[in-house]
Amino acid sequence: MTAPAVVFDEVSKFYGEVLGVNRVTLNIPPGITSLVGPNGSGKTTLMNLMTGLIHPDHGSIRMRGISPRDPENLMRITGYATQYDAAPRWATGFSFITTGLLLFGCGRAEAEEKAWKALERLGLTDAAHRKVAAYSKGMRQRVRLAQAIAHEPELLVLDEPLNGLDPLVRAETIALFRSWAAQGRHVILSSHVLQEVDVISDQVVLIANGMIVAEGEIRNVRDEIHEHPSQFIVRCSDASNLAASLFSEDHITEIKVNDDRLSLLVMTRDRERFARALGRFAGDGHRIDSVIPADENVDALYEYLIGGDK
Amino acid sequence: MAVYRRGYHRYQGRIMGRWARFLVLPRFSWKKLFRQRLVVLLMVVSVIWPLLCAGFIYLTNHADLLKGLPREFQSFIEVNGKFFLVFMNTQAFFAIFLSALIGPGLIAPDLANNALQLYFSRPLTRPEYALSRLAVLFGVLSLITWVPGLLLFGMQVGMAGSWWFRANWTLSLGIVAGFAIWVLLVSMVALASSAYVRWKIIAGALVMGFFFILSGVATMINGVFRVTWGHALNPAWAANAVWRTLLSVEPIEGPGAAACALVLAGIILLLALVLERKLRPVEVIK
Amino acid sequence: MTSPVVELENLRVKLGRREILRGISSRLGVSGVGKAIGLLGPNGAGKSTLILTLLGFHKPLGGQARVLGFDCRSQMREVRSRVGYMPETDSFIANMTAVTFLHLMAGLSGLPGEAALEKAHEVLFHVGLGEARYRELRTYSFGMKQMAKLAQAIVHGPELVILDEPTNGLDPSARQRMLRLVREMKEEQGMNVLLCSHLLRDVEQVCDEVVIMKDGMIVHECNLEEERRSNKSFVELEVTGDDRNLQGALPAIGADGVTEGGGRWRIVLPPKVDIQVIWDLMAQQNLLVRKLNHRRDTLEEIFLKAMGHIAHTPGEGLLPGNGNCAAQNHKDSKDLRGTA
Numbered sequence: 001m002t003a004p005a006v007v008f009d010e011v012s013k014f015y016g017e018v019l020g021v022n023r024v025t026l027n028i029p030p031g032i033t034s035l036v037g038p039n040g041s042g043k044t045t046l047m048n049l050m051t052g053l054i055h056p057d058h059g060s061i062r063m064r065g066i067s068p069r070d071p072e073n074l075m076r077i078t079g080y081a082t083q084y085d086a087a088p089r090w091a092t093g094f095s096f097i098t099t100g101l102l103l104f105g106c107g108r109a110e111a112e113e114k115a116w117k118a119l120e121r122l123g124l125t126d127a128a129h130r131k132v133a134a135y136s137k138g139m140r141q142r143v144r145l146a147q148a149i150a151h152e153p154e155l156l157v158l159d160e161p162l163n164g165l166d167p168l169v170r171a172e173t174i175a176l177f178r179s180w181a182a183q184g185r186h187v188i189l190s191s192h193v194l195q196e197v198d199v200i201s202d203q204v205v206l207i208a209n210g211m212i213v214a215e216g217e218i219r220n221v222r223d224e225i226h227e228h229p230s231q232f233i234v235r236c237s238d239a240s241n242l243a244a245s246l247f248s249e250d251h252i253t254e255i256k257v258n259d260d261r262l263s264l265l266v267m268t269r270d271r272e273r274f275a276r277a278l279g280r281f282a283g284d285g286h287r288i289d290s291v292i293p294a295d296e297n298v299d300a301l302y303e304y305l306i307g308g309d310k
Numbered sequence: 311m312a313v314y315r316r317g318y319h320r321y322q323g324r325i326m327g328r329w330a331r332f333l334v335l336p337r338f339s340w341k342k343l344f345r346q347r348l349v350v351l352l353m354v355v356s357v358i359w360p361l362l363c364a365g366f367i368y369l370t371n372h373a374d375l376l377k378g379l380p381r382e383f384q385s386f387i388e389v390n391g392k393f394f395l396v397f398m399n400t401q402a403f404f405a406i407f408l409s410a411l412i413g414p415g416l417i418a419p420d421l422a423n424n425a426l427q428l429y430f431s432r433p434l435t436r437p438e439y440a441l442s443r444l445a446v447l448f449g450v451l452s453l454i455t456w457v458p459g460l461l462l463f464g465m466q467v468g469m470a471g472s473w474w475f476r477a478n479w480t481l482s483l484g485i486v487a488g489f490a491i492w493v494l495l496v497s498m499v500a501l502a503s504s505a506y507v508r509w510k511i512i513a514g515a516l517v518m519g520f521f522f523i524l525s526g527v528a529t530m531i532n533g534v535f536r537v538t539w540g541h542a543l544n545p546a547w548a549a550n551a552v553w554r555t556l557l558s559v560e561p562i563e564g565p566g567a568a569a570c571a572l573v574l575a576g577i578i579l580l581l582a583l584v585l586e587r588k589l590r591p592v593e594v595i596k
Numbered sequence: 597m598t599s600p601v602v603e604l605e606n607l608r609v610k611l612g613r614r615e616i617l618r619g620i621s622s623r624l625g626v627s628g629v630g631k632a633i634g635l636l637g638p639n640g641a642g643k644s645t646l647i648l649t650l651l652g653f654h655k656p657l658g659g660q661a662r663v664l665g666f667d668c669r670s671q672m673r674e675v676r677s678r679v680g681y682m683p684e685t686d687s688f689i690a691n692m693t694a695v696t697f698l699h700l701m702a703g704l705s706g707l708p709g710e711a712a713l714e715k716a717h718e719v720l721f722h723v724g725l726g727e728a729r730y731r732e733l734r735t736y737s738f739g740m741k742q743m744a745k746l747a748q749a750i751v752h753g754p755e756l757v758i759l760d761e762p763t764n765g766l767d768p769s770a771r772q773r774m775l776r777l778v779r780e781m782k783e784e785q786g787m788n789v790l791l792c793s794h795l796l797r798d799v800e801q802v803c804d805e806v807v808i809m810k811d812g813m814i815v816h817e818c819n820l821e822e823e824r825r826s827n828k829s830f831v832e833l834e835v836t837g838d839d840r841n842l843q844g845a846l847p848a849i850g851a852d853g854v855t856e857g858g859g860r861w862r863i864v865l866p867p868k869v870d871i872q873v874i875w876d877l878m879a880q881q882n883l884l885v886r887k888l889n890h891r892r893d894t895l896e897e898i899f900l901k902a903m904g905h906i907a908h909t910p911g912e913g914l915l916p917g918n919g920n921c922a923a924q925n926h927k928d929s930k931d932l933r934g935t936a
Contacts, residue, residue, distance in 0.1 A: 038767040039739060138639040163765065166638040166794050167899055192767050195797050275836065275884035282875035289871055291888040302768050318722035320785040321715050321753030325677065325706035334703040338696075424687040428748060431651050431681035432704045433673040592653050 004064035005029050006050065006155070006186060011059030013045055020045035022210040024059070028188065031202035032181045035190040036298060038306065042210040043190045044083070047157050050188070051080045064155055064186065076104065079148035083159040085140055087132040093119060093139075094128040097147045104151055118150035119143075121176060123169065137164045145173065149180075156180065158189040162196065174200050194298040204298055208306045222296050228304050229253045229267040231294035232274065239264050242286045249277050265294065331433070335442040336449065343412060343450065352411060353454060356404035360458035363397050364465060371469035389466050389474075391557035394459065394481055398488060398553055401455050402546065405496050406521055408454065409447055413500025414513035416443045421588065422508055430591040440501070440589060447497035456489035484556030491574060492549050498581040505588040521545055538564040542573045549574065599665055601625030601756055601788045602633070602650065606659035609642075609649050616645040618812040619659065624790075624805060627664055627755070630782035632789040634799035634820075636899060637809035643792050644684075646809070647758055651681060664755055677706060680749035684760040684792075687745055690734040694720055694744055697733060698751055705752035719747045724773060739770040746774070750781065756788045757781060763798055771798070778802050796895045806895065808902045816902035823893070831874065833861040834887035842881055849873045859886070 006028040013020035021042040035043045048054045049061060052068030052075070061067065066074045087096050097118055101111035119128050122142040127135065132143055141164050148156060156177075162170050177187045177200065191197050197204060198218065206214040206221075214221045236242045243255050243264055251270040258264065268274040282288045294300065343349050370389055420426055429439060463482050467475045499520050507513040524544055531540030541547045541564040548570035554560070555567035565573075600623040609617040624633050635643050648654050650663055652672035660667060666674040689697055698716035707715060720729040723743040728736065733744060742762065749757055759778065763771045779802055781787045793799050799806060800820070808816040835842075839859055846853050846863065851873075853863035863874070871888075878885055900906045 036768075038769065039737065136639050160765075164761075164794070167636075167796055167896060168638050168903055168905065170794070171896075171900075192765070192771065193795060193797075194768050271886075272836070272884065275886060278885060279875065279879055282872070283879055287870075287872060288875065288888070290890055291885055293887055299768070307769075318718045318785075320787065321707060321711065321751070323711060324708060326708055330708075331704060331706055334700065338700055338703075419689050419691055423690055424683070424685050425689045427653075427681070427683050427685075428687055428701065428745075429704065430653065431676060431679065431683075432701070432752075433676045433706070434704060435672075592648055 003030050003184065004154075004186075006064065006188070007062045008049075009060045011049060011056045011061060013049060013054065013056050019210045020054075021049070021207075024207075024210075024212050026205065026212060026215060028186065028203060028205070028215075030181065030184045030186050032177055032187045032189070032200055033203040033205060034197040034201040034298075035188065035205050035207060036192075036194065036197055036302060037190075037207035037213075041208045043207060044159060045210075046207065047080070047082075047159055047188070047190070050155075050157050051075070051078055076151070077154040079151065079153035079156045081144045081148040081156075081158045081161055083163065085137075085144075087140070087143070089131075089133055091132050092129050093124055093132055093135070093143050093146070096132055096143060097150050100147050101150055106151075114150050114152075115146075118146040121149065122146045123172065138166060138169060141165055142169065142173075149176075153185070155186045156188065158187070160191060161189050162191065162193070170196075194302060198297045198299070201298075204301070206301060206305055213305045214301065218298060218301065219296060221301055225301075225304055228295070229269050230271050230274070230296075231300070232266045232268065233263055233290075233292045233294050234266055234278070235263040235289040235291075237262065237287050237289065242281060242288070245281055245284075245286065246277065249273070332438060332442055333445075335439070336445045339416065339443075339446040340449065343446070349408075349411060349450075352404070352408055353450075356401065356408065356454040357458065359397070359400045359404075360454075360462060363393075363462055366393070367462060367466050367469065371466070389470070390478070391481060391484070391559040394463075394485055395550075395553055395557055395559050397459060397462065398455075398485070398492075399550065401458070401489075402492055402549065404454055405451050405493060406518060408451060409496045409500040410514040410517035412447060412450060413497075413517055414504045414507070414510040416446060417501060417504040417588075418508050418510070418513065421505060426589065427591040436586070436589050440585060443501055444494075444497050447500060448493060451493045451496065452489075455493055456486045459485040459489060481557055484553065484558075488549070488553040488556050491552065491571075495545060495549070495574060495578055498578050498585070502581045502585050505585055539569075541565055542570055545574065545577065599627045601627050601631075601664060602790065603662040603665075604659070605661075607646075607649070607656055607661050608658040609645055609654055610657045611645065611654065615657065616642045616812050617649070617656075620646075620809075620812070620814050621659075622807065622814055622817065624807060625756075625788050627788070628786075630786040630788060631805065632778065632782050632791055632803040634803035634806040635790060635792040635809070636794075636796070636799060636806060638903065640811075641809040642812040643809055644760065647681075647760060647790070647792060650675070650758070651679065652676060677752075678755045680752065680754035680757040682745045682749040682757070682759045682762055684764065686741065688733045688736075688741055691732055693732050694725055694729045694736075694747075697744065698747055701748040702751045707752055715751050715753075719751045720744075723747045723777060739766050742766060742770070742774070746777065750787070753785075754787065756790060758790045758792075760792045761794070762791070763793065763795060775802055796899060800895045806898075808899060810903060816898070818898055820895070830862060830864045830891055831871075832887065832889040832891050833863055833874070833885070835859045835861070835878065835883040836886055837881075837883040839881070839883055842877075842883070845877060845881060849877060862891075 006026065008024050008026040011024045012022055024046065035046065037043055045054070049056055050063060050068065052071045055069065063074055064077065066077070068074055091099070094115055097115035098111045101114055102108070106114065119125050122145055124139065124142055124146060127139060132140060135143065141161070145158070145161055148158065162173060165173065177189070181187050181202065201218065203216060204214070204218050204221065205212060234242065239257060239262055243257060246252050246255060246266060251268050251273045252266060253269060254267040256265040266274070278288060278291060367389055420429065430436070460482060463485060500517050503513045503516040507516055525546060528540040528544035528547065531543065532538060551561060551565065551570040552567045552574070554562070561567065602624040604620050604622045606619045606621050607617055608615060608619050625631050635646070637643050645654065649656060649661055650668050652668050652675060655669055662668065663675045664678050668675055692700070695716050698720060699713050702712035702715050703709070717729065720726055723746055725740060725743055725747065728740060733741065736744065746762065749759070762778070763774050766774060775798060778789055778791065782789050791799060791803055804819070804821050806818045806820055807814055836859060839855070842861065843853070843855065850866045850869060851863050853861050855861050874888065897906070
């Protein structure tokens with residue numbers, strides 16, 4: 001039995017003349033998936049399409065087998081946390097979540113219990129009975145997350161969930177996402193902090209100008225980009241000599257020597273042969289201090305595929 | 311041949327003194343205001359009455375021209391306290407309209423998007439900010455109130471001669487002081503309205519409403535309780551009472567000038583307090 | 597004789613009924629040299645309150661705060677004329693063009709008329725808003741408004757620029773541009789920067805010193821420059837090939853290590869052992885090296901330790917007598933720039 005997936009099939013959405021997304025095709029397995037792209041690239045549109053808040057002009061969507069045109073069923077298994085800061089003015093943290101749960105049809109006791117559990121998970125028990133309007137920015141972010149997870153959804157769609165959170169809460173929230181993903185659920189989030197995306201995501205979806213630029217596991221995506229040779233940073237006490245030796249290898253396309261003459265930026269078309277060559281040179285007396293792959297991360301992917309000024 | 315490295319360099323030159331810096335905000339506002347056609351139009355209209363008054367002064371000082379006019383008219387046009395009172399009453403109304411037009415755009419834009427913290431991270435205190443906004447209004451309103459008033463006074467002195475000056479020099483003080491109080495009041499109302507209401511049209515309506523509503527309230531109080539002290543709550547009436555005393559014109563029945571001046575001062579103080587509450591760069595939530 | 601940029605002496609600040617800053621003392625930065633100071637801490641630690649106190653928006657309950665030698669409350673004017681502030685919240689005047697806005701701000705900071713206009717244009721080009729500078733600020737996108745906020749903070753060439761979450765909400769290219777601008781500010785223009793951020797990687801990239809706050813107190817101060825020059829603590833290794841025997845082979849070279857799976861290893865070398873032994877070992881085990889890196893404590897680990905979440909940072913815990921962060925919990929002022 002195949003794992004349930006989030007499937008987009010040639011989906012387009014325009015707001016009048018304004019482009020939302022253009023011919024998007026996706027197949028997202030369970031786990032943590034990050035949506036990455038510049039502002040205005042269509043991330044929020046994608047998320048709204050996933051939760052059925054808007055409907056596509058063309059194409060079809062299936063969220064773990066359920067269509068967003070069936071909100072009764074979809075919203076039961078979906079939790080959505082937007083990036084916009086809006087809670088009813090009368091709401092305390094606790095009542096905000098409880099009310100949402102009551103709308104799901106939970107009984108009062110069950111709703112309160114679940115709400116409390118969600119608040120505990122996000123560390124908001126102290127502030128639960130204070131008005132949301134009096135919360136700090138980080139707390140408002142957390143209460144939004146809490147209401148998204150309160151009903152234990154199979155599918156979490158989160159728009160910039162870590163924005164404004166301090167490092168401790170970030171780490172805790174990431175741990176929460178990981179535990180969720182380990183249970184076979186979908187956690188789809190958008191983020192601008194690429195180093196974090198690198199560390200926490202199982203899959204990544206890069207989107208720009210309303211179109212999907214890349215999709216899949218980060219390393220696999222990197223492997224598929226052939227136009228750009230792999231980059232490595234090599235530190236060595238006699239870098240110039242090492243560079244000379246490396247030039248004799250035919251898979252090396254470019255070597256840059258750093259100003260301090262202690263490290264090299266090496267570009268190679270064949271990672272395996274490069275690793276062998278390094279092993280050989282290390283044995284031959286070149287004292288190689290460190291070897292670091294420079295572009296197997298989302299930062300590099302972003303730059304190659306989406307670009308942007310530097 | 312030379313290659314120039316031009317780009318951003320940190321400014322390390324002269325810094326201006328306090329007064330020059332104080333004028334920066336008013337200068338910006340004035341420049342922006344006088345580009346607006348409606349403002350210029352209203353100012354031109356506000357000058358019509360002073361011009362007419364100038365005409366009257368010319369007539370009274372040239373008796374030969376008067377000969378042709380009816381008797382009642384001749385006694386009507388005499389340049390004294392009453393003349394200037396009528397002048398002030400009219401210009402006072404224009405002052406309200408003008409401040410209703412100008413006022414709303416002064417503070418609301420700064421509050422709408424949290425710009426106050428940018429102002430106050432510079433060497434500018436809250437009183438300085440408020441005063442500079444006040445200065446904008448003061449400057450513009452002065453141009454249609456005591457400045458033409460003094461010019462008319464000067465014109466009369468020039469035509470009538472020094473004996474007239476010796477007899478009536480207190481009038482000049484009365485004009486300036488009287489208008490100063492009025493302009494201050496009107497400016498404060500406009501600033502307070504701008505600080506609390508974001509939409510310019512509504513803020514402007516609020517400025518005008520302030521005066522008309524209070525006048526209605528005053529009349530109601532007088533009618534219901536059968537007293538006359540209600541008039542003190544009507545800023546226009548109160549100002550009028552104060553002017554009458556300053557210009558040595560006989561007062562109307564009702565609260566005296568001193569009481570009215572006190573009420574006016576009280577209103578101005580209240581408005582200042584109300585304004586101060588809004589001018590905080592940082593909100594402290596308890 | 598060096599003087600600090602920010603000097604705090606038992607500073608206490610109360611907001612409403614709560615005492616937010618509870619007696620902090622510190623000396624940060626070096627006046628006259630362009631350095632960046634990072635201000636870190638969980639939400640509610642008092643970072644914003646500290647910044648606002650430095651700007652003179654809050655009055656201290658007790659103690660003293662001095663910026664560039666001037667007292668923050670009694671010499672507020674002198675402080676504010678030498679400081680630029682980029683607030684975290686959205687802050688602009690909607691119906692002004694960027695040029696007018698910058699022109700006004702420069703004038704308010706005391707620049708004479710023509711210079712103010714010149715600098716307004718210069719700084720707008722510098723932050724990348726050159727093409728859009730004649731448009732009204734309300735038409736700007738979020739990233740552009742952030743840049744405009746930065747522009748008004750530096751237009752008057754202040755000695756100290758205070759940035760509160762400058763990269764918040766910026767997409768990756770804009771973030772890189774912002775960080776590059778901050779680096780240029782301190783390196784090329786010689787300004788001091790006080791950077792407040794939750795993104796530890798941004799702080800690591802840009803800052804020379806770091807101050808960590810918690811519950812209204814300073815719990816840790818760290819000189820990142822010294823950290824970067826420190827001894828390498830342990831080795832991160834990633835190999836391709838069959839690494840099942842590697843664990844057993846490590847003790848032979850006197851090393852200890854643990855695997856994270858997928859060919860990833862963390863190995864501690866005894867002191868004075870050359871990296872060459874690793875290469876020899878790899879050749880011996882017929883493994884290809886994909887990644888070989890000497891690890892120092894990241895700022896994240898330093899932060900977690902300061903918060904009490906972990907007992908030791910990896911670098912500290914594995915080898916005794918290793919730790920280049922000056923000072924632990926401290927109450928009296930500590931001179932970070934000190935002799936070393």
